[in-house]
Every structure is written in structure tokens, then in C-alpha cells.
Amino acid sequence: KQEVTQIPAALSVPEGENLVLNCSFTDSAIYNLQWFRQDPGKGLTSLLLIQSSQREQTSGRLNASLDKSSGRSTLYIAASQPGDSATYLCAVKWMDSSYKLIFGSGTRLLVRP
Amino acid sequence: NAGVMQNPRHLVRRRGQEARLRCSPMKGHSHVYWYRQLPEEGLKFMVYLQKENIIDESGMPKERFSAEFPKEGPSILRIQQVVRGDSAAYFCASSPTGENTEAFFGQGTRLTVV
Numbered sequence: 001k002q003e004v005t006q007i008p009a010a011l012s013v014p015e016g017e018n019l020v021l022n023c024s025f026t027d028s029a030i031y032n033l034q035w036f037r038q039d040p041g042k043g044l045t046s047l048l049l050i051q052s053s054q055r056e057q058t059s060g061r062l063n064a065s066l067d068k069s070s071g072r073s074t075l076y077i078a079a080s081q082p083g084d085s086a087t088y089l090c091a092v093k094w095m096d097s098s099y100k101l102i103f104g105s106g107t108r109l110l111v112r113p
Numbered sequence: 114n115a116g117v118m119q120n121p122r123h124l125v126r127r128r129g130q131e132a133r134l135r136c137s138p139m140k141g142h143s144h145v146y147w148y149r150q151l152p153e154e155g156l157k158f159m160v161y162l163q164k165e166n167i168i169d170e171s172g173m174p175k176e177r178f179s180a181e182f183p184k185e186g187p188s189i190l191r192i193q194q195v196v197r198g199d200s201a202a203y204f205c206a207s208s209p210t211g212e213n214t215e216a217f218f219g220q221g222t223r224l225t226v227v
Contacts, residue, residue, distance in 0.1 A: 043204060089155070098211075099168075099211035105154070
């Protein structure tokens, strides 16, 4: 069964810390992996898309890595800010899953001022 | 280029009524996906459509739920005879193609069944 797991479920850090969110997935035959941010009561904002042939992607203070062979991805947030507080979701598109994204349950991040 | 547009943003229905949720994909996108998010839970895939075709409906409940994406106009997710358990946020996403492209999500429709 194709599953996505995110650890930890919740994280609270003081402002300015660098932090890492983890995502693991079963079955390495993927098209891509996408990280999203969701604010309470809002929709999903795409942060980074990593194709299966890529090792990492960067956007500003965010860096996402992909190790397909071990079924892992990490989202690194540098110099965290209170505005980074949100739920971060990892989603995987497998090659035999009709192009749909399968989501993890998310990591709820709180950055304390 | 406007993003994925969903309407209404909020919808209240009494038990037994019908709910119709609309999704207009981004311009140039022909692939639409519907997801449901129950309170305090993750996003669960419901259905994947291309223009005039249902490609994967493996996440759709067997009864009362249907979806379409006509040649012209938005994609519609229809829930007949709603029950309290249907209360959730329903999200639509679109992408230009299937394999390696980025999916973009709308702001969702929050359905409340009273």
C-alpha cells in the first residue's frame, strides 16, 4: 500500500531556529514529491516540487531534499519566523497511481516570537 | 493567470439536501483532482478527472457522490442527500498534464451540514 508518513506531527520552536521536517514514503517508483503549506482554515500553497530525478530544490529559506532509494524527503526551513507557523504537508505522486497525489497527515509548526 | 477558483467558499446544507461544489482550474490545465479534508485530518483523494472523463474515482464514496468535468465550464462535485458526516473542506487541484507537473490547489469549499 502506498503511504506517506510525516514526523513529527507537531513542532514548536523559538524564532530564528533552523528546523527540519521529515516525510517518508513507501515504494520508490514516484514521479515527484511536493511540499505544501496550509494555514488554518485556508487552502494549500505549493512550496516546492521535486522530480524523481532531482536531489533537492530551494526557494528562499526553504530547501527540500529527496532520497528516493530510502523513501525519504526533508524540508529544511532556515532562520524560522513566526509567519512560518502553519501545517506543512508532503504529497507523493506514484507512477502507478493515475497521477493523483497522496498526502501525509502533516506537521503542525509553531514558531514562537 | 488566476489560480484555481472554487465556489462557494462556504456552503450550508440541511440533511437530505444536495450540495454542488464548483472548481475552475487554472488556465491551460486539463487535469482536475478533488480532495476531502475532515476536521483535524489530512487530505484524502476522492476523484481525478480530465475533460469529459473520470480517470480515477477510487476515493469516491460509492453512493451519493458524483463528479464531472465537462468540455465547457467548471468541474462539479455533487453530493446528494447530504448527511452530517459530509461536513468537511473540499479542495480542488489542477495541473496542466499528469506526470511530472505541479499541482495547484484552490481555497476550498467548506461544507457544513446542519
